[in-house]
Amino acid sequence: MAAPIHIGVIGLGRMGMLYARLLATQVEGARLIAVADTNRQVCEQAVQAFSVRSDFTDPTELLRTPGLDAVLIATPTSTHAELILAAAQAGKAIFCEKPLALTYEEHRRLLQAVERARVPLQVGFMRRFDAAYQQAKALIEEGRIGRPTTFKAISRDPFCPRPEFADPTKSGGLIVDMGIHDFDLARWLVGSEVERVSAEGSLLVCQNLAAVGDIDNALVTLRFASGALGNVEVSRNAFYGYDIRTEVLGSEGAVLIGAHQHTPLLFLDRTGAQHDVQPYLSERFGNAYLKQLQHFVDCLRHDQSPAVGGADALAACEIALAATEACRIGHPLSIEAFRQAHQ
Amino acid sequence: MAAPIHIGVIGLGRMGMLYARLLATQVEGARLIAVADTNRQVCEQAVQAFSVRSDFTDPTELLRTPGLDAVLIATPTSTHAELILAAAQAGKAIFCEKPLALTYEEHRRLLQAVERARVPLQVGFMRRFDAAYQQAKALIEEGRIGRPTTFKAISRDPFCPRPEFADPTKSGGLIVDMGIHDFDLARWLVGSEVERVSAEGSLLVCQNLAAVGDIDNALVTLRFASGALGNVEVSRNAFYGYDIRTEVLGSEGAVLIGAHQHTPLLFLDRTGAQHDVQPYLSERFGNAYLKQLQHFVDCLRHDQSPAVGGADALAACEIALAATEACRIGHPLSIEAFRQAHQ
Amino acid sequence: MAAPIHIGVIGLGRMGMLYARLLATQVEGARLIAVADTNRQVCEQAVQAFSVRSDFTDPTELLRTPGLDAVLIATPTSTHAELILAAAQAGKAIFCEKPLALTYEEHRRLLQAVERARVPLQVGFMRRFDAAYQQAKALIEEGRIGRPTTFKAISRDPFCPRPEFADPTKSGGLIVDMGIHDFDLARWLVGSEVERVSAEGSLLVCQNLAAVGDIDNALVTLRFASGALGNVEVSRNAFYGYDIRTEVLGSEGAVLIGAHQHTPLLFLDRTGAQHDVQPYLSERFGNAYLKQLQHFVDCLRHDQSPAVGGADALAACEIALAATEACRIGHPLSIEAFRQAHQ
Amino acid sequence: MAAPIHIGVIGLGRMGMLYARLLATQVEGARLIAVADTNRQVCEQAVQAFSVRSDFTDPTELLRTPGLDAVLIATPTSTHAELILAAAQAGKAIFCEKPLALTYEEHRRLLQAVERARVPLQVGFMRRFDAAYQQAKALIEEGRIGRPTTFKAISRDPFCPRPEFADPTKSGGLIVDMGIHDFDLARWLVGSEVERVSAEGSLLVCQNLAAVGDIDNALVTLRFASGALGNVEVSRNAFYGYDIRTEVLGSEGAVLIGAHQHTPLLFLDRTGAQHDVQPYLSERFGNAYLKQLQHFVDCLRHDQSPAVGGADALAACEIALAATEACRIGHPLSIEAFRQAHQ
Structure with missing residues (x-):
């Protein structure tokens, strides 16, 4: 059986907290090992609630967590670009909330970076x-x-x-x-x-x-x-x-x-x-939120491409x-x- | 094509009026030719509304209307017995509102009379x-x-x-x-x-x-x-x-x-x-009221037994x-x- | 109580037959007194089915029926203009199936004629x-x-x-x-x-x-x-x-x-x-077909303008x-x- | 804030596993600390899946787990009596699947024992x-x-x-x-x-x-x-x-x-x-399964009686x-x- 995927969640707003909870408790084959939010208090809440090992106020530090396989980005859209680029450079698989970016140009730039880095990318089209x-x-x-x-x-x-x-x-x-x-x-x-x-x-x-x-x-x-x-x-x-x-x-x-x-x-x-x-x-x-995370984790564990990738996001x-x-x-x-x- | 069925309606309460209207205007092959109600005013209303030829305050008189093929009985239940017996004796086909009678004994007596007279009988189970x-x-x-x-x-x-x-x-x-x-x-x-x-x-x-x-x-x-x-x-x-x-x-x-x-x-x-x-x-x-009347008239015109007869009523x-x-x-x-x- | 409205139906296709039946049997205060269709056989069917007094293959003749108050036009749209103009000239109230005309110009021309003739007009927006x-x-x-x-x-x-x-x-x-x-x-x-x-x-x-x-x-x-x-x-x-x-x-x-x-x-x-x-x-x-006819007849009987008139049709x-x-x-x-x- | 409730689940069939999962991941204020099932393999699965500290094939041993506040009994009905009695004697709060017992006599005997032991009891009427x-x-x-x-x-x-x-x-x-x-x-x-x-x-x-x-x-x-x-x-x-x-x-x-x-x-x-x-x-x-467990835990944490207790079960x-x-x-x-x- 494939090893569990170690995931960090960046951004602990309403959606990020939901994702963190799902990863910590219901997604099979996932292990939530790190969380990041600019708000320290929120981080500590997540650590307590989900028994996460590490928390950061600087998301780029999270990317250096040993053993990290993937990141889930649930921050405001304006910060997606920087985080996607950093995660791609760090070779981490990426799950990012929609939309990836607010301009067509940036969207394409991000996809090129992800492609170059050959990291899997799934976008949050949970429906x-x-x-x-x-x-x-x-x-x-x-x-x-x-x-x-x-x-x-x-x-x-x-x-x-x-x-x-x-x-x-x-x-x-x-x-x-x-x-x-x-x-x-x-x-x-x-x-x-x-x-x-x-x-x-x-x-x-x-x-x-x-x-x-x-x-x-x-x-x-x-x-x-x-x-x-x-x-x-x-x-x-x-x-x-x-x-x-x-x-x-x-x-x-x-x-x-x-x-x-x-x-x-x-x-x-x-x-x-x-x-x-x-x-x-x-x-x-x-339920769809759970299933999309399960799909992401299943794909990573079995070396398959997520069904809703960058090209879909761009289109x-x-x-x-x-x-x-x-x-x-x-x-x-x-x-x-x-x-x-x-x- | 079979000749139209000439029908008289006895009892012009809410249901009787509805039946009279349907027979006068929507039931194919039916002709409403007579109405009876103890209330003269109600009779006259029906005559006007449906262009009926004859009206009576005594229902037994209605049974003597020349050319009458069938009667529809929509009077209070307590009067059904007398009217069914009279109609059967007069050899008229009978459509009667449910229930035919309020006791088992009377019910059976009525059915025997109807059977002896060999007149068709349909009971108003419109559902x-x-x-x-x-x-x-x-x-x-x-x-x-x-x-x-x-x-x-x-x-x-x-x-x-x-x-x-x-x-x-x-x-x-x-x-x-x-x-x-x-x-x-x-x-x-x-x-x-x-x-x-x-x-x-x-x-x-x-x-x-x-x-x-x-x-x-x-x-x-x-x-x-x-x-x-x-x-x-x-x-x-x-x-x-x-x-x-x-x-x-x-x-x-x-x-x-x-x-x-x-x-x-x-x-x-x-x-x-x-x-x-x-x-x-x-x-x-x-709509079911219309369809049950249509069924009654169709059966009479084609010499078939109505689908909801005396045995069903008794049971x-x-x-x-x-x-x-x-x-x-x-x-x-x-x-x-x-x-x-x-x- | 207002006198009944004497109506003629022009055009006995599916809709015209439906309207004729409703006028003959269910619309209160209406009397169907004439029908017209280019097909003689269809006319005769209507006469029999609805006990209509007169039938015509030429609709302009129908307009001369003594005592006629109103016409209902249910012919193909291309013939509406001619019939509306003739009915307006004859001073008859008009119920016409939608649309009155297929061009904006003709539509306006018809409405002007109807206005000049000061005849009531209702258009068949039954919904x-x-x-x-x-x-x-x-x-x-x-x-x-x-x-x-x-x-x-x-x-x-x-x-x-x-x-x-x-x-x-x-x-x-x-x-x-x-x-x-x-x-x-x-x-x-x-x-x-x-x-x-x-x-x-x-x-x-x-x-x-x-x-x-x-x-x-x-x-x-x-x-x-x-x-x-x-x-x-x-x-x-x-x-x-x-x-x-x-x-x-x-x-x-x-x-x-x-x-x-x-x-x-x-x-x-x-x-x-x-x-x-x-x-x-x-x-x-x-049911809406019945109600719109009832509205038309009620308006005529009480000298009110139909709720769905020419301006609505044009708009x-x-x-x-x-x-x-x-x-x-x-x-x-x-x-x-x-x-x-x-x- | 009240301390978390330490719970053990006895019986790891379909329902027991569901309850264990809910207690381990979603019920706030609960901590799943022990599981018991006569089948050792099933116990081990639960330990892995829910990070439980202890597992037992003998449920009475589970009752001796240090710090245990409550037990959830999800075994076949025929075993409920023995387990309820043991849990009551051990002074543990009890959540038991319905029905508590299959005879009226035993039902009453159990309730008397629970009452004497003054332990809280909730029955699984999740609807x-x-x-x-x-x-x-x-x-x-x-x-x-x-x-x-x-x-x-x-x-x-x-x-x-x-x-x-x-x-x-x-x-x-x-x-x-x-x-x-x-x-x-x-x-x-x-x-x-x-x-x-x-x-x-x-x-x-x-x-x-x-x-x-x-x-x-x-x-x-x-x-x-x-x-x-x-x-x-x-x-x-x-x-x-x-x-x-x-x-x-x-x-x-x-x-x-x-x-x-x-x-x-x-x-x-x-x-x-x-x-x-x-x-x-x-x-x-x-969702009702989750909510009834949450209610049980909330009651224990705030010294209230569960809303669905022994008298309801008996009735x-x-x-x-x-x-x-x-x-x-x-x-x-x-x-x-x-x-x-x-x-």
């Missing part, structure tokens, strides 16, 4: 590991819906973000920040590359985003190389709950993913029927950035034209 | 004509659920009835009044006769029923000749809506019929998700009456023992 | 009369979803049409033919006018439409004057069933209309759970035609620019 | 800790459904058990083995004690159970002290999936718990719509045993009479 999405993909690959003709996605968050998180210079803006999972799913499920994008956006509810220049609602239209069409909606104002829906219509059938009920309880009285809604991310995708990012630009300029943009403008 | 029940029956007959092992039914009404309607001497009591459709479905869907019944009942909410000596909730347990088991719940206090559910579990699968949503509208806000519930009978079974009634007695005496009762006690 | 849409509208007007931010609509048909019906010179093309209901709902539910449209379209499955130059899938993006955004999907290849969904997200909540189940039957076996899907239009909107048509053009030229089009180009 | 059940309980306590009138429960397993597990001398028989959770929920949700039970049972599908004398389907009827009625169905032949439903109807409303879909994926094609079903216990109640067991007897003798049995017969 691909959710049971419903995996079954949808399987049904599509078996030909059960025929040729995909239409891709639809809705990603709605139940609250306006704090402006500092939504600042487009840090988040990439609404379409990148919220839509990138959908763009990844679009390519993966339709099985064809996106060729052209257009978008409409508005700031309608989260007026606190005006200060940082972001919008809170956008509709992105996609045209695929196959002729298939797609539409992605992203919104910040679904205050009723976390509403993630994806569907693919094909020439023979369709797959629809999404549910408006979380707890299987229906309450009935004279006013009608009531039930709850998915509250947020971890309730909907908790999804390209669509997101092109859609952001299409929204700004007010007319459709081909991915090819976007690429040429960013050579 | 058998509902699309969902028809598909369930088809699936069961195709063997898709294997051998039925468990029958479950819930029949819940959204309001306490007025005591005069719930008076057991007129309605047969809760278990007869509300459960008779379920007992009919039980035999039909399970494909086996009920051999033994037991029941628990309570008066818990509709205190106005105390005066007439009825209960508002009952649970009836059935044992079928095949060994299959069944449970029927009837309740008057589902103030949230009209809740009718039926299911059959088998050795290979199951069919579940029932829905808690009427209009396909979901409203979502910070308090969760809300939708409506089936309001009442006609919203759920409106469902027997179960309902035996369950009512089992509830009263507090222990199980075999149908055979019930029959012998009522020879 | 507005469906219970779910009416409740959604009420919830929005009560402020329950706050300010609308996003309108979403899916209209999917379960089959490829015959090319002669889909010929854009007769149907207006996919976006007009299938999307016009959605564009009407968009304006009505969002409570703001559409200012700009863009669209992507493809011919992917119904290859028989290539001959007439139509597409089978399109995604239309809308921007409303209020800043709200919208997306309408129309598709011919939902072979699984008739799939109509509409939703409005707002600053406080959302309404979602649509259901994937028709009959309340769930079948369960080792392969999982199965249920049916809405088969087609009349199963989903049958929905404008969006549909502009979206069709935006799809052709490949970039967004403002409604204002569309109008100016079609002065 | 009470499931989010849906907790919300249902809260709604009922807030009076949202008024006074409960009817309790309904369905517990269906997706496979016939191996005869050695279903042997009534070891499992208590179908009604005890599968219904005990429902009887506990009945008391808890209705808020009234069960006074009378009756039952019908059959062996219909799992013919391999004939050898051990068990049945595979039963319907139990309950009458509560409040007059409320109840029905519990247990079945072994729901091969389509794990189907657990519970509902309480009240004088003002109702709560329904249960879902027939696991993964939020709907597949649509010409044959209709398909989705999956809950596969089994851990998918449905995985549920009493109903289950009385129902089993009522099924055998074929007529209703009052709980009082059952108790007196078992003094």
